[in-house]
Amino acid sequence: MVDAVPYFDLKRQFANLRDEILPALERVCETCAFAGGPEVKAFEDAFASYCGTTHAIGVSSGTSALHVALRCADVGPGDEVITTPYTFISTTWAISYCGATPVFVDVDPTTRNLDPTKLEVAxxxxxxxxxxxxLYGLPADIDAITAIAAPRGVTVIEDAAQAQGAAIGGTRAGGLGRMACFSFxxxxxxxxxxxxGAITTNDPEWAARAARLRDHGQTExxxxxxxxxNYRMDGFQGAVLAIKLAHLDAWNRRRAEIxxxxxxxxxxxxxxxxxxPDGFETxxxxxxxxxxxxxxxxEHLQARGVPTALHYxxxxxxQKPYQHLGYSRGDFPNAEHLxxxxxxxxxxxEMTDEEVAHVIDAVRGF
Ligand SMILES: Cc1ncc(COP(=O)(O)O)c(C=O)c1O
Structure with missing residues (x-):
């Protein structure tokens, strides 16, 4: 029996991977390929193949991936970008960094993702x-969104920051929109x-531009x-991510089991x-x-050794930085309710079965 469960514990993962990770970090030190380099390239190739896309471009964060992707779409001052009000704020940071205006569409209360039926009027x-x-790894309904956006000349870009390995009808997140943005x-x-972070796409021109944009706009x-x-991925991250990518499906299967x-x-x-929803893989x-x-x-859970968090x-x-947009409480009731x-x-x-059982007991005890 356990009497407490960590909310999250990365130390366990490192203990399992130690013998793979440390030699890879040493290799980066010895080759001194610290910014970009062969480890990053190898990870990009493996990640593109994992996502089923022709290109993956490693970058310095999910936020920079979003910024670069919106620049690939030539988003700038005067433009509007539609997204959900119920996400981590990086999604809209990237829009604001481009000088464009975020426009929110409420979420579906069951999927908690952007509601395609509310998109057209926006x-x-x-x-x-x-x-x-x-959100939380469940793909947004890209087919329904694209059916509305595409005929109106609006490009669909995925914020797949939370969705490594998710899919719709067998197509992985990363290959669902014109471009996709991941956070690591x-x-x-x-x-x-x-x-x-990384950007994935099947579009060779957008891929080439993304690769330039992350690297000072240089072709030469x-x-x-x-x-x-300067949004390059560093060599240590390329080395670590390539090792961890090989474990991702097994980790995701364990997540699904829990x-x-x-x-x-x-x-x-x-x-x-x-x-x-049917046909969706979170x-x-x-x-x-x-x-x-x-x-x-x-409070009940915390008293039983079960810490929790709020997203979001x-x-x-x-949020304070978005007061100028002029929205008010009640504008997005589903998001506000969540x-x-x-x-x-x-x-x-890495949670043990005993820990899962402890969380279940504590929750059911309420
Ligand atoms: C939905 C979403 N978008 C973007 C990001 C930004 O990623 P990063 O923290 O790597 O910049 C995150 C990270 O938490 C996220 O959850």
Missing amino acids: ITERTKVVLPVH YPGKNLGAYGEG RYYHDELAF AARYTDAFASTSLGLPTV AWHLYVVESDERDRFR PVCLHE AGRVVSLPFFP
Whole structure:
């Protein structure tokens, strides 16, 4: 029996990978390929093949991936980019960095992702991109979104930061939109040992531009084609990510196993539970329930050694940097409802069966 469970524990993963990781880090030190280089290239090739895309471009974070992708779509001042108000704020940072305006569309209360039925009315002559987020690992309904966006000349770019390994009808996240953006923040399903991100696409021109934009706009050293960034992935991250990519499917299977146990055990409770529509495969990045009595529920769990987290307590239209957009409370009722009810439970592949059982007992005890 255990009497406490960590919310998350990366040390266990390192203990399992130590003998693979340390020699790879040593190799980077010995070759001194610290910024970009062969380890990054090898990871990019492996990640493109994993996502089923022709190109993957390693970058310094998920945020920089989004910024570069929007620049590939020529998003700039005066343009609008449609996204969900219920995501991590990086999604809209990237829009703002381009000088464009985020336009929000409410989420579907069951998938918690951008609701395609509310998309059409939000599209204007200024809309350049729709940027749906695969929240908690579940792909947004890209087919329905594309059916509305494409005839209106609006490009679909995926925020796949939380969705490494997710798929719709067998097509992996990364290959669902014109371009996709991943984060390898350490806590992600595929996490770096520091910051990291990637862009995937099947479009050779966009891929070439993304590769230039992350590297000062250079095609040739010291010849700069356009205003660009230093968003390169570093060699250590390429080496670590290539090793970890080989384990991703097994980790995701273990996540799915734990999720299935949670869902079975909580079916008879009053909690709102994650749902996965037919034909969709979630990466199970987080396991998020909804409670009408969130504070009391969290206190109950904490007292039983079960820490929890909130992803996310405040919608983006209610965050301080976005007050100028002029939205107010009530504009996105489904997102606001979620923000007041969600609770993320302990959930990571190295959790033991005993720990899973302990979480279940604590939740059911409420
Ligand atoms: C949905 C979403 N988009 C973008 C990002 C940004 O990624 P990063 O932290 O690597 O910049 C994150 C990271 O948490 C995310 O969850």
